[in-house]
Amino acid sequence: xxxxxxxxxxxxxxxxxxxxxxxxxxxxxxxxxxxxxxxxxxxxxxxxxxxxxxxxxxxxxxxxxxxxxxxxxxxxxxxxxxxxxxxxxxxxxxxxxxxxxxxxxxxxxxxxxxxxxxxxxxxxxxxxxxxxxxxxxxxxxxxxxxxxxxxxxxxxxxxxxxxxxxxxxxxxxxxxxxxxxxxxxxxxxxxxxxxxxxxxxxxxxxxxxxxxxxxxxxxxxxxxxxxxxxxxxxxxxxxxxxxxxxxxxxxxxxxxxxxxxxxxxxxxxxxxxxxxxxxxxxxxxxxxxxxxxxxxxxxxxxxxxxxxxxxxxxxxxxxxxxxxxxxxxxxxxxxxxxxxxxxxxxxxxxxxxxxxxxxxxxxxxxxxxxxxxxxxxxxx
Numbered sequence: 364x365x366x367x368x369x370x371x372x373x374x375x376x377x378x379x380x381x382x383x384x385x386x387x388x389x390x391x392x393x394x395x396x397x398x399x400x401x402x403x404x405x406x407x408x409x410x411x412x413x414x415x416x417x418x419x420x421x422x423x424x425x426x427x428x429x430x431x432x433x434x435x436x437x438x439x440x441x442x443x444x445x446x447x448x449x450x451x452x453x454x455x456x457x458x459x460x461x462x463x464x465x466x467x468x469x470x471x472x473x474x475x476x477x478x479x480x481x482x483x484x485x486x487x488x489x490x491x492x493x494x495x496x497x498x499x500x501x502x503x504x505x506x507x508x509x510x511x512x513x514x515x516x517x518x519x520x521x522x523x524x525x526x527x528x529x530x531x532x533x534x535x536x537x538x539x540x541x542x543x544x545x546x547x548x549x550x551x552x553x554x555x556x557x558x559x560x561x562x563x564x565x566x567x568x569x570x571x572x573x574x575x576x577x578x579x580x581x582x583x584x585x586x587x588x589x590x591x592x593x594x595x596x597x598x599x600x601x602x603x604x605x606x607x608x609x610x611x612x613x614x615x616x617x618x619x620x621x622x623x624x625x626x627x628x629x630x631x632x633x634x635x636x637x638x639x640x641x642x643x644x645x646x647x648x649x650x651x652x653x654x655x656x657x658x659x660x661x662x663x664x665x666x667x668x669x670x671x672x673x674x675x676x677x678x679x680x681x682x683x684x685x686x687x688x689x690x691x692x693x694x695x696x697x698x699x700x701x702x703x704x705x706x707x708x709x710x711x712x713x714x715x716x717x718x719x720x721x722x723x724x725x726x727x728x729x730x731x732x733x734x735x736x737x738x739x740x741x742x743x
Contacts, residue, residue: 382412382420390723391426392433395705398740399429406446408432428452436733535570539587539594540579547594553602555609559651563644564731567595571640571685592638599647606650618655626742628656629677631663633689641709641731642683648735654742665696672697672704678742679705683734688715698725705741709734 389396403409408428410419421429428449435445531550538546553562574587581587607618616622630646632639639658646656659671672680680697682689691708698706698720706725710716719727728734 382410382422383426384418384420385410388421388426388429392429393723393726394433394737395724395726395741398737401740401743402429402432402446406432406443406450408446408449436736437729441732442736531566532569532573535566535591536573539570539574539591540577542581542585542587542590544590544593547590548597551591551594551598553598553647555602555605557602557651559599559602559644559647560732560735562598563641563648567591567640567644568685568731571595588638592640595640596638596643599643603647603650623655626655626678627675628654628679628681628738628742629672629675630656630658630681630683631668631693632659633682633684633686634663634693635690636684636686639684641685642681645681645683645731645735645738649738649742652735652739654739663693665692668693669696669700672701677704679707679738681707681709681734681738683709687712688718691718694725695720698722707734707737 383391385396385399389399392399399409409425410421411425412420412422431449431452432442432445435448436442440448535547535550538550551562551567553559571588571591574591577587579585579587611617628646628649630642632642639660642658646658649656657675659668663671682691682694689710694706694708697704702722703724706720708719708725708727709729709731710719710727711729716727719725726737728737
């Protein structure tokens, strides 16, 4: 493991590079400054340089590690594993190379990157540009850092555990296709100690997506998706009620207490989504982490959505969906009315990302674990 501290010169003094402030690094990575502070506090991925006035600054190596963290969390790696991989990544012995992979940066879309490269040949680089260039080159030292790899720190379940999960997914699909509501309820039940995030990503979502690909000839009243959706929603409702009951019993304030409503997360589903399971799963996962979340159900035009945000005054807004290309009108309307409000959009497909507003307050996230992590970083 290489040290994350700045290199020293031969006489033992620190290098004089001024480094980057948190705001500059946040823009580079496309995250909120609060996310960087959370990574510093929880995982030790903070600035290691200092200016003459004792202000902490991010060195190029710090930025490189943060890029690793960002890329892995977006790919679905658990934050604690992504942080470990970032801290253990070998960032030495790498020459500068602009072809090295880098974290997603929507500001380079539409040819801006090539224009930036041309300007770099004509203009001297400032500290932010040189740090960014160094960070990109360092990423080449990561295992699996090339295209198509999941990157360092990507973990998989042991074979036996993976086999058990696959068997459960198949059992859920069979129960839904047999319209066996009782069996589906039993298979999807979440205890008060359950993990809604793992439950969704490893069990419910795979079953939901596979059933959606099936063509079924049913009799009147038989819809496999509704059997699964009914069981999933019941499991989430029972989990949330049991969890909140345990919280209050332990001396915490109830769910609607003003102290818990100050940092509420407002979750929207895509307008064309009949059953917004992803939105409900995200809300339950946030509750399990001590956050407060509410899901917008029913008709939500752009005007009505802005009204809701005005009344609720959330700490963050999320669009959670399983659709490949959801309608993003609500996202645009809320962003135009509340430019500084953190907005997170769950989108797996890269070709749909161009429809997301280009702003530092609007983040596109590829995975459910990444979406949960980003929201928690904002609401604490």
